[in-house]
Amino acid sequence: MSHPLPPVAPTGAPALPSPTSAPLSPRTEAPTGDAPGGPGQAELLAFVRRSAADTSLVASLPLDPEGRTWLRLDGPGGSEAWLIGWPPGTGTGWHDHGGSYGAFATAAGSLREDALAHRLPAGGETGTILELPEGVDRTRELGPEQGRAFGPHHVHQVLNTAEHDHAVSVHAYYPPLPLMRRYSRSGQALRLEQIERPEDWQ
DSSP states (O other), rough: OOOOOOOOSSHHHOOOOOHHHEEEEOSSOOOOOOOOTTTHHHHHOOOOOOOHHHHHHTSSSOOBBBBOOOEEEOOOOGGGGEEEETTTTOBEEEEOOOOOOOEEEESOEEEEEEEEEEEOOOOOOOOOOEEOOOTTTEEEEEEETTTEOOOOTEEEEOOOOOOOOEEEEEEEEOOOOOOOEEEEEOOOOOOOEEOHHHHHHO
């Protein structure tokens, strides 16, 4: 079984080389607005919150103590949506969503989101190292039925930091993910490690 979210990130990411790193310009706008021709952030957020509150839907997800599990859902307006189970200690690693808008909500347990309040360049080749300025990190804890929406330039990682309890969440993206960029991080250096496309996870 494959899934578009990045797999569990290993702990203790390796140090990144410092040469050829590129500074980033500060983000000047928050991720707001709607995706043209489809559901925007508000509609995606309403969908994931409604789905997260659906106890029969959440109970239909099989949970595995060894790894994440997931079910594909019918998202609103042609969006891509997933119900995901997170064993204790699992996470996505740093990634973006290829320019799609998105939202997610916790259905059970608690999830931590680490995000960058910074807009990254849309392109780049694997191996590109981006230098992050200080003060761009944002962290939030999302308990049951809490959610958040984000714009097309959002970079984050999501983790279940619990020692014993599974978490379950609902995610939706519009347009359906055209690609995902995966990053490793050491201090203020963010390295583009991999670019995944739908054929890589279907």
